[in-house]
Amino acid sequence: MSARNPLLSRHRGTALALPPLLAAFWLVMSGHYTWLLLTLGAASVCLVVWVIWRMQVVDDESLPLRVLPRLPGYLLWLIGQIMLSAVTVLRLVWSPRRKIRPGVGTVPAAGMSDLSKVIYANSITLTPGTLSVSFRNGDIEVHALRAEGVAEVADSAMPRRVEGLEKR
Incomplete structure (x- = not known):
């Protein structure tokens, strides 16, 4: 064979x-x-x-079998982040003073493997209020409901947790 x-x-x-x-x-x-x-x-x-x-x-x-042992913990964490983001988006939408000022920016992902970049981009898209638009020069272009949202994604624990999926 x-x-x-x-x-x-x-x-x-x-x-x-x-x-x-x-x-x-x-x-x-x-x-x-x-x-x-x-x-x-x-x-x-x-x-x-x-x-x-x-x-x-x-x-x-x-x-990618190497991510399977750590995947359940990451998915539980991601579900929590999705819930927190959903509450934040709900507050933005229902607020009498609309603070929605969309912004686009890049999130560094140059040092990540291709698998980590894909997981990271998909995790960003799954989180309400943010959307991965494209890859540019190894980084991920992100659209957010608030301009500060792009910086919040870059400073969050998400990139560290995504890279932790592939640790051997």
């Missing part, structure tokens, strides 16, 4: 982790454990693994 697909030989751990992860995901999402559905689920997992193997897309970038 590895002679035919050199990508799998380099990323054997990632390739071997894919079928059990897909099967576990299917079992959790299905919720049905009859013989027929378990057989169809196993067949669908095999089909997906075969298609992925044929496409030669299994690597550490497509399935």
